[in-house]
Amino acid sequence: MGTTPRAEPNLLGFRVNHRTMRADTRRLAELLDRVAGGELTYDRRRATALRTYLGLLCDGIHHHHQTEDDVLWPVLERSAGGEVDLRDLSADHAALDPVLDEVRAGADELVAVLASGAPDQGRARTVAGRLAATLARLSDFLDTHIEQEERLLFPVIRRHVSVADWNSVERAVRRGGSIRFELPRLERYAEPAELAELRAIAGPVLRVLLAVMRPGFRRREAAVFGD
Numbered sequence: 001m002g003t004t005p006r007a008e009p010n011l012l013g014f015r016v017n018h019r020t021m022r023a024d025t026r027r028l029a030e031l032l033d034r035v036a037g038g039e040l041t042y043d044r045r046r047a048t049a050l051r052t053y054l055g056l057l058c059d060g061i062h063h064h065h066q067t068e069d070d071v072l073w074p075v076l077e078r079s080a081g082g083e084v085d086l087r088d089l090s091a092d093h094a095a096l097d098p099v100l101d102e103v104r105a106g107a108d109e110l111v112a113v114l115a116s117g118a119p120d121q122g123r124a125r126t127v128a129g130r131l132a133a134t135l136a137r138l139s140d141f142l143d144t145h146i147e148q149e150e151r152l153l154f155p156v157i158r159r160h161v162s163v164a165d166w167n168s169v170e171r172a173v174r175r176g177g178s179i180r181f182e183l184p185r186l187e188r189y190a191e192p193a194e195l196a197e198l199r200a201i202a203g204p205v206l207r208v209l210l211a212v213m214r215p216g217f218r219r220r221e222a223a224v225f226g227d
């Protein structure tokens with residue numbers, strides 16, 4: 001007698017979300033390197049746009065990992081208790097917040113330097129260099145942490161977590177984030193086939209939301225990254 005294969009949670013949204021955090025942090029570290037090197041000149045308006053962007057990025061990274069602690073970890077303990085050891089990953093999560101605070105403080109400092117009547121561009125480049133180093137550190141940290149998390153947890157989630165539990169984790173991740181910031185970035189970092197699958201899962205609402213949110217995000221992005 002055959003058995004019906006068990007439905008597995010779909011990890012695509014999480015995988016693209018992880019990639020977005022990693023790639024965008026790396027991209028921002030490289031951007032700040034160019035500002036530090038004098039290749040790109042920042043003024044008050046652009047520094048303010050960067051501060052908002054980095055604030056949203058840090059909020060998103062914090063929220064994602066907080067939701068893993070609060071919602072995903074209990075699901076894993078209930079579904080696969082003996083099979084996972086979450087101590088290393090939890091320690092990483094605790095180490096993340098001080099780095100995010102450093103990023104926010106660096107962005108505040110850059111705005112403060114460029115907000116004065118006659119901004120000192122040399123000082124702005126020094127502050128940008130420090131912020132670039134902090135972002136590079138955050139980026140390295142996310143690369144290592146997320147690779148480990150996906151390697152250790154994704155097979156366990158596929159094997160042991162029910163689709164209903166997984167969907168509740170995904171809902172919790174979505175609930176706390178800024179959809180106007182997160183959704184257009186998912187579109188940017190998803191592969192075409194992944195985007196098609198996400199569209200098929202979410203239905204027409206995703207296409208509509210992206211159409212509404214894309215222009216504002218592109219303007220925000222141009223203010224931060226444009227030459």
Ligand SMILES: [Fe+2]
Nearest residue numbers: 065068089149
């Ligand atoms: Fe994590």
